[in-house]
Amino acid sequence: MDSNALRVTVEEKTFPAVEDRPEQVVLSAVDLNVEEGSFVVITGPSGCGKSTLLNIAAGLDEDYRGQVAFSQANAKLSFMFQTPRLLPWRTVAQNIRLVLDDDCPDGDKRVAAILDRVGLSEAATAYPERLSLGMQRRAALARAFVVEPDILLMDEPFVSLDDPSADSLRTLLIELWASKPTTVLFVTHDRTEAVMLATRLIRLGGKPAAIVQDTAIELSADERLDREKVLAYRMRLFDND
Amino acid sequence: MALENNTIRTGRVGRGITGKVLVGRLGWTVISFLTLLVLWAVVAAIMQSRLFPGPLEVGDKLLSEAASGELFYHVGLTLGRVAAAFIAAMAIGCAIGIALGRAKGADLFFDTWLIFFLNLPALVTIILCYVWFGLTETAAILAVAINKIPNVAVTVREGARSLSRDLNEMSEIYRFGFWKTLRHVTLPQLAPFFAAAARGGLALVWKIVLVVELLGRPNGVGEQLHIGFQLFDVSMILAYAIAFIVVVQVIELCVLQPLEARANRWRR
Numbered sequence: 001m002d003s004n005a006l007r008v009t010v011e012e013k014t015f016p017a018v019e020d021r022p023e024q025v026v027l028s029a030v031d032l033n034v035e036e037g038s039f040v041v042i043t044g045p046s047g048c049g050k051s052t053l054l055n056i057a058a059g060l061d062e063d064y065r066g067q068v069a070f071s072q073a074n075a076k077l078s079f080m081f082q083t084p085r086l087l088p089w090r091t092v093a094q095n096i097r098l099v100l101d102d103d104c105p106d107g108d109k110r111v112a113a114i115l116d117r118v119g120l121s122e123a124a125t126a127y128p129e130r131l132s133l134g135m136q137r138r139a140a141l142a143r144a145f146v147v148e149p150d151i152l153l154m155d156e157p158f159v160s161l162d163d164p165s166a167d168s169l170r171t172l173l174i175e176l177w178a179s180k181p182t183t184v185l186f187v188t189h190d191r192t193e194a195v196m197l198a199t200r201l202i203r204l205g206g207k208p209a210a211i212v213q214d215t216a217i218e219l220s221a222d223e224r225l226d227r228e229k230v231l232a233y234r235m236r237l238f239d240n241d
Numbered sequence: 242m243a244l245e246n247n248t249i250r251t252g253r254v255g256r257g258i259t260g261k262v263l264v265g266r267l268g269w270t271v272i273s274f275l276t277l278l279v280l281w282a283v284v285a286a287i288m289q290s291r292l293f294p295g296p297l298e299v300g301d302k303l304l305s306e307a308a309s310g311e312l313f314y315h316v317g318l319t320l321g322r323v324a325a326a327f328i329a330a331m332a333i334g335c336a337i338g339i340a341l342g343r344a345k346g347a348d349l350f351f352d353t354w355l356i357f358f359l360n361l362p363a364l365v366t367i368i369l370c371y372v373w374f375g376l377t378e379t380a381a382i383l384a385v386a387i388n389k390i391p392n393v394a395v396t397v398r399e400g401a402r403s404l405s406r407d408l409n410e411m412s413e414i415y416r417f418g419f420w421k422t423l424r425h426v427t428l429p430q431l432a433p434f435f436a437a438a439a440r441g442g443l444a445l446v447w448k449i450v451l452v453v454e455l456l457g458r459p460n461g462v463g464e465q466l467h468i469g470f471q472l473f474d475v476s477m478i479l480a481y482a483i484a485f486i487v488v489v490q491v492i493e494l495c496v497l498q499p500l501e502a503r504a505n506r507w508r509r
Contacts, residue, residue, distance in 0.1 A: 060410050079414040085407050089429040089507045098425055099415040127507040147415065 005075075005183040006034040006151055008057045010066040012208075013049070026052055027064075028208035034151075036071070039177060039184045041194040044204035050187040051082075053204070054155050057185060070151070078149035080157040084136040086128040086143075093124040096143045114142045118172060134165035141169065145176055154186040158193065170196060171225060178221055195234045196224050294476045302476040303484060311465075316484055319454065319462040322378075323447045326385035330442060333386070334393025335435065341394065342401020358391040363449050367456055376457040385449050392445065393438045400434030432504045440497060447489060 013027040026049040034040050042050050055061040057068055058079050086095045093111055100107045115121050118138045128136050137157065144152055158166040170193065177184065188194055194201055195217060203213035215237065223229045278296050285295030294302075306312040341348040341355075367384040374380035404427060412422045454463025462481050469477035 058414060060413065077414055079411070081407070081411070083407065085411045087408065087425060087429070089432075090425060098417070098421070102421075129507065143415075 003036045004033050005036040005038075005071050006057065006185070007069045008032045008034070008053065008066075009068070010053065010056060010064055012066070013052060013056065013061075013064040025208040027210070029210055030066075030204075032202065032211070034183055034185060035200075036183055037181045039186065039197055039199045040202060041186045041188060041198035041200070042202045042204060043188055043191060043194045044209060046189050048204050049209045050189075050204055051155050054153050054185060054187050057151075058153050072150055075150040076147060078144040078147055078152045080140055080144045080152070080154040082156045082159060084128065084133075084140040086136060086139055088127060088129050091125050091127055092120060092131070092139045095128065095139060096146050099143055099147050110146055114146045117145075117176070118142045134161055134169070137161065137165075137169055138172070141173065141176070145180070145182075148180065149182060152182050152184045154184065156188050157186075158188075166193075173197065174221060174224055191234055191238060192230060195219075195237065196230045201237075292473065292475050294479065298476050299479045299483065302480040306477075306480055306484075312481075312484055315460060315462050315465050315481070316488060318460050319447075319450060319485070320488065322382060322385070322450050322454070322461065323443075326382045326389065326450060327439075327442060327446045329382065329386040330389035330393055330446065331435075331439060334390040334438065335397050335431075337390065337394040338397025338434075339401045339431070342398040342404075348398070355391055355394060358387070359395065361388075363388045363452065367449075367453050371457045378458075381450075381453045381458055384453055385446055388449050389442055389446055393442060396438040396441070397431065397434050400431045404430055429504075436497075436501050436504065443489070443492070443497070447485070 008030070009032075010027045010030040012025060012029075015024045015026055017023040030053065032040075032053075042053065044050050052061060056064055056066075058077060059068070060079075086092070087098070090098065093115065096111045096114065097107055100110065104110075112121070112124075115124050118141055120135065120138050120142065123131055123135060123139075128139065131139070140157070144154075158169050161169070174197065186197060198217045201213070201215050201217055202211055204210070205212040217233070217237075219229065219233060282295050282297070285293055303312070337351075341351060366387050370380040370384035370387070374383065408426050408430070409422075412426045417426065450461075451463035451466065454461035455467045458464055462485055465481050466478055469475070469481070
């Protein structure tokens with residue numbers, strides 16, 4: 001119990017009725033313990049409430065019955081959203097500097113280091129909208145890591161990218177995570193991506209959604225970068241569908 | 242397969258049809274301006290009336306008013322009033338606009354008030370301010386500001402309503418706090434609305450200031466126009482009008498446009 005970084009308990013989460021749609025229970029009896037330093041990936045069909053669960057964990061959605069508990073008082077969070085959500089009127093470097101405290105002593109140095117790490121040094125002074133989506137995502141990833149979070153939440157951060165860009169970002173994420181172990185809660189509907197990244201895979205399903213599968217993924221860092229191994233593992237895991 | 246001729250598109254560069262090569266933008270402005278001057282001179286020459294002076298007479302008047310210092314005195318005073326009323330209207334209007342855009346209840350309640358003030362004729366505000374507060378500088382500036390505040394509030398309210406929830410969530414997660422959020426997230430989103438309010442505002446304010454001066458101030462461009470009217474001195478009226486147009490254009494070119502360009506430099 002001590003090694004848990006985060007526990008999310010949702011007794012019930014409902015979306016209120018909107019016009020012709022009746023009230024809808026989205027999540028019910030979800031109890032998720034996230035171990036310190038684990039990479040937990042949540043998958044499930046689209047619209048099943050994965051993102052809602054993540055928003056609840058982040059504190060962005062407070063309209064639910066249940067509770068979120070952190071092992072650490074005042075835990076530092078990062079959130080990488082489906083869209084980069086960079087400030088278009090600030091440069092890439094400014095966007096990343098802003099999430100650090102103004103009086104952070106080595107702030108500029110940390111920004112330069114993380115930009116170098118994600119390969120954006122040359123784009124530091126560019127405005128985000130002048131960059132490709134892939135580069136914007138890199139900047140968002142850099143922003144999420146620069147604060148050295150206790151818990152990193154990621155909501156399908158690599159959707160709508162072409163395969164090579166998405167793959168290079170995933171590789172980058174694995175490297176960043178390996179060099180600076182962080183507790184991660186990652187939402188995706190892409191099962192290959194899930195197997196590639198997760199140390200523990202949670203599947204949501206049913207209506208209202210609950211946890212229907214909870215598996216540890218035992219792959220080494222090298223095996224995760226080997227597409228064949230990942231696909232084979234995925235086949236074994238999801239052989240029923 | 243051979244490409245047919247009628248499906249070929251050629252880029253414009255190098256074909257000599259961009260227009261810019263012959264006469265630049267500035268050139269067109271000069272040509273257009275000179276044409277207007279000539280047209281004016283011709284009509285004045287045909288009319289031969291003291292009530293329709295030509296550009297030369299008006300230019301003479303402008304120079305003599307400038308030489309005596311009268312022109313700068315009155316234009317300066319009017320500009321000061323414009324600045325005071327403009328700043329007051331922008332500050333108060335923006336505060337009201339942001340508040341109404343963020344708080345739905347307040348918006349529902351105050352919407353009627355806003356519509357009332359939007360439709361209140363400028364002249365009524367001016368007369369009431371002079372009647373209630375006397376023929377003072379404060380009353381004059383207050384009257385102009387009250388005319389402008391509802392327009393600013395309505396424009397900025399639109400902006401405050403459309404603030405991005407996505408970016409708000411981002412600043413919440415990364416604990417930006419109130420001032421950081423205001424400076425880096427909220428105000429930049431409102432900048433285009435401030436610019437629209439400011440641009441429309443300046444045009445409205447300086448016209449109303451002239452009326453306010455005409456009705457109850459012993460100096461300023463409005464008062465000079467009043468004197469010109471009483472003496473049927475059309476040269477003087479046109480001289481002051483032209484001086485003012487020039488000043489407003491200079492402000493537009495040297496202050497507003499650079500500010501706007503700076504605020505928009507991040508756009509694609």
